[in-house]
């Protein structure tokens with residue numbers, strides 16, 4: 258008897274308990290060696306007054322087993338409830354979200370029968386810190402954070418994943434034609450790391466045209482690595498066009514822990530009717546089996562599941578008159594998969610998880626580079642101002658640079674409005690004044706404090722500052738006027 262791997266299991270809400278029972282029945286029948294530790298998460302926990310939907314005692318289980326098979330949960334209506342998924346990802350450091358988007362044509366309807374794509378989405382950075390501000394009557398702001406170590410981890414993971422799972426190409430999408438520093442860093446690191454994997458093809462697309470290509474010709478892609486927001490959006494697009502939203506599983510991987518789930522929610526209207534399709538959670542469980550090294554079981558389950566789909570034994574959501582053979586409930590579907598354990602699909606590509614493959618790749622860390630020389634060369638001062646025209650603002654702010662700084666430009670929503678602004682430019686109440694050190698002079702924090710005092714004393718309402726640094730002489734801030 259192989260050694261049992263301890264895993265934490267949550268049955269969730271809505272259809273969760275039914276699809277979890279079906280999933281566990283199948284994988285246990287296939288010989289999965291698991292020791293289950295069941296925890297409570299979701300609606301009941303939220304409503305018992307725990308805003309994160311998970312009790313403190315459940316963390317002990319997760320920290321012990323480090324493997325979490327999670328059914329979907331219902332987030333109660335109304336404010337104040339934190340996303341359990343976001344909490345779990347950040348608390349356990351699950352930086353990689355792996356989402357296969359695979360077509361099962363001709364057995365499941367899809368416009369793209371050859372689609373077989375893995376999306377690797379960065380899970381911890383970008384706008385998902387949810388750091389937002391309202392700064393004036395008219396303006397709100399969100400922070401997008403992209404770090405070198407965060408990007409190195411996810412890009413390396415994508416290449417290691419591709420190699421371990423015998424994929425051929427890794428593609429990156431970002432918007433670095435506009436976001437030159439944040440998405441620019443993502444692109445730069447992608448190129449750096451791609452050069453260390455000469456056995457794999459690599460390519461980069463601007464996300465807008467890349468997304469269009471993905472929606473039009475998804476079979477052109479193999480493994481896609483994306484910053485958090487683009488990954489969030491495009492992994493749903495990919496699952497939808499593959500025809501597999503109800504069939505898709507997902508893995509969230511970190512260095513010490515991992516979580517596996519279906520991509521759909523708790524579908525409360527379908528609950529307790531033996532209707533729901535357990536395939537999404539089963540796909541999550543298969544990724545889990547491969548991750549914990551039970552690759553033979555993963556392959557056995559996947560092959561039996563593919564065979565069941567081929568045999569036309571379908572739950573209501575994928576049942577189609579003519580091509581499907583039998584419409585079954587959750588339990589009967591699970592029984593049909595169990596009955597096919599040991600069989601292989603006749604047409605669909607059989608499973609090929611390998612012991613060293615799956616999601617169980619640890620992205621080696623890049624060695625710390627020596628730090629670049631950082632110099633403070635200016636400051637952007639944000640102002641709440643409604644008292645006149647941009648040239649009046651520029652004229653008022655210009656002398657305040659005093660002897661150590663000069664006002665280079667005033668911007669409104671990213672557009673230069675002083676000097677030489679156009680009267681046509683629409684302006685809000687949110688302004689940005691860029692001061693640079695005179696004659697390239699390096700500044701100190703006290704220069705900025707003195708500047709703010711002068712600005713405040715002149716009657717302007719400054720609402721935020723952003724220091725302007727160079728790193729080894731290269732500006733670490735978006736460009737001013739040409």
Ligand code: NAD
Nearest residue numbers: 328329330331332503520521522523524525533534535574
């Ligand atoms: P949903 O994915 O739960 O359901 C949308 C529709 O898809 C359902 O009405 C149903 O027709 C169909 N569907 C989904 N899964 C199915 C399955 N396994 N078998 C058959 N049909 C299925 O999305 P929703 O209705 O927007 O959200 C319901 C609840 O789920 C919300 O409380 C939401 O917050 C939560 N949610 C949880 C997760 C998660 O736990 N990971 C993810 C998404 C949504």
